[in-house]
């Protein structure tokens with residue numbers, strides 16, 4: 263592996279000093295910000311995440327803020343998910359599509375009030391699409407990137423740790439809802455959400471000055487819980503079927519291909535820019551889809567480019583994320599597979615850098 | 630320095646195999662693609678670039694393609710530079726601004742024909758802004774990211790190397806113009822341009838299949854010219870005053886603040902989305918501006934965040950790029966300095982991680 267060259271362009275976060283002190287070993291770059299990928303080892307981080315509680319610097323999940331009378335209208339233009347039933351205090355996982363139905367991002371939409379939203383984005387400059395749409399359609403809305411940095415608390419002991427810092431009421435927050443809690447006299451949006459299946463919270467920190475105080479308070483409060491610095495874990499996110507935009511899908515794919523049809527209400531999402539384009543695929547279904555695939559044999563190497571997938575020598579799709587799972591004792595992976603070969607139990611061959619491996623399509627992700 | 634975690638999201642290029650074989654030591658991430666930053670050492674790469682010829686994988690300079698009857702109109706909506714005099718075959722360095730006059734990117738626009746343009750972008754998803762504007766304004770134009778990967782040939786012997794591969798006519802291409810040349814029977818756009826002051830060319834490779842054949846042919850042809858794999862060089866680009874979007878300026882800055890007022894024709898660029906916002910700054914001038922700053926003392930450490938700049942204890946701006954220059958035997962740097970302190974000769978203090986350093990504003994960049 264090569265080194266990463268530091269520069270201002272690869273932005274630091276309010277928690278970077280803590281991340282460095284905790285001994286981060288590797289980063290990726292996400293929305294032009296540093297995102298830690300390894301502390302101890304990917305496997306040790308994984309075991310710890312499933313047993314204890316971790317604090318994750320996910321400031322790179324930047325917010326696009328919509329404010330003004332047309333904020334709600336604009337939000338609905340961006341996604342085929344019907345937002346009419348959404349109330350302030352809720353978070354929705356929303357595919358964002360262009361006029362062809364191609365995925366531009368898969369963020370979490372946070373409804374702060376009727377005329378104020380945050381869109382907590384994956385790795386693409388969704389801000390620029392939203393600003394272009396708002397400008398071209400002459401909407402009465404302000405669109406910008408506020409100084410908001412999410413910090414995720416994930417793992418089975420997340421509730422205990424958070425209750426110590428924010429009080430017992432934090433336990434009552436329901437999945438994909440948020441409440442307002444105080445820290446050092448300042449309001450913080452805290453949601454029950456996060457990019458793992460181990461449960462936990464996300465604190466949306468406004469401004470950078472309380473970054474290290476918040477980080478340090480969590481570590482002090484959680485010492486006996488064995489709290490550690492962590493990060494989205496490759497193995498656990500594949501086991502859980504959590505997609506990574508730019509990795510498992512791109513703007514070439516529709517939400518339906520990504521298995522996100524359940525988050526599309528193509529008939530009722532009136533105003534959605536990609537609605538016309540998606541009506542047909544919603545009716546007929548996609549011809550390829552994201553699938554969980556178990557790859558046989560020893561641990562596969564890192565997947566840094568699409569691995570071609572074959573069935574009886576004919577191309578059937580590609581794998582874009584893969585890792586050895588200690589818990590399931592197989593290589594877990596995410597692939598985009600053509601409909602002729604996507605049924606559970608279908609035997610495939612995956613071309614890895616180490617050579618061809620046999621593999622099997624599964625019905626569901628592992629966790 | 631930490632490692633970079635490989636993933637499909639951080640895209641490889643058609644030249645990545647060559648870059649790896651040449652022993653790349655570090656990368657940055659630019660437009661979600663790998664961009665090499667060091668081969669031998671930044672200083673050794675710098676000396677070689679100024680004496681010989683290098684081949685640079687700058688595939689990360691992605692293209693936004695505009696095609697259709699409204700392509701020219703859309704291009705003018707994006708920039709305050711007057712494009713009426715531009716003919717097919719020319720390249721223009723163009724600030725791109727939003728409706729507030731904030732910089733969204735500083736790409737090279739390549740006019741292929743009246744209804745076909747490439748925008749060779751810096752590090753932001755300009756594609757999304759352009760698609761949003763085209764959609765909102767209902768323009769008759771196709772906007773996408775074609776499979777085009779620039780390869781730069783830079784250094785004093787670039788002409789000699791290119792003439793051997795593409796024929797003597799390549800020497801006749803004028804600065805910021807392009808011609809069409811053949812390689813393996815395929816047309817290639819070749820421009821006299823590039824992100825260095827050492828002279829050279831950029832080959833816009835269409836499709837990936839000829840990436841390694843082209844790379845290898847250049848190395849075979851240039852063996853006696855001591856051709857090497859290289860990359861945009863931090864020291865040389867600062868000496869030359871070549872700005873890096875996201876580093877030296879962001880969407881907070883107007884083109885005038887970036888010293889790009891000479892590329893703005895605010896009065897005649899009719900249709901430019903940011904024109905109204907820029908009229909005032911064009912008339913009155915900016916209150917802060919990009920300046921070359923010599924920082925005294927030994928080599929400064931890497932600049933991975935803005936370094937505050939002071940004059941008599943009062944804040945006067947910030948430095949965002951800095952490096953030791955072997956040729957000028959000083960630390961060269963790029964800063965954004967308030968008008969009260971931007972005159973050449975002004976003495977400043979720069980807060981580096983190593984402590985406060987004295988510094989002087991210069992009149993011009995070093996090369």
Ligand SMILES: Nc1nc2c(c(=O)[nH]1)N[C@@H](CNc1ccc(C(=O)N[C@@H](CCC(=O)O)C(=O)O)cc1)CN2
Nearest residue numbers: 323355368369370382383384412456457464504505
């Ligand atoms: N702030 C926040 N912002 C984010 C992410 C996050 O993690 N949290 N992650 C990225 C966006 N992508 C996802 C992908 C999956 C989920 C997710 O959580 N999915 C759940 C539940 C979805 C639901 O039922 O609504 C699942 O099990 O699939 C959230 C964001 C970037 N932005």
Ligand SMILES: Nc1nc2c(c(=O)[nH]1)N[C@@H](CNc1ccc(C(=O)N[C@@H](CCC(=O)O)C(=O)O)cc1)CN2
Nearest residue numbers: 690722735736737749750751779823824831871872
């Ligand atoms: N394809 C191409 N695409 C690019 C770059 C490039 O390098 N070449 N570089 C980035 C864009 N930024 C710049 C910055 C400076 C210049 C440049 O070359 N400036 C010259 C000349 C400008 C002029 O006179 O028109 C100068 O001396 O300032 C070009 C692109 C990203 N995209």
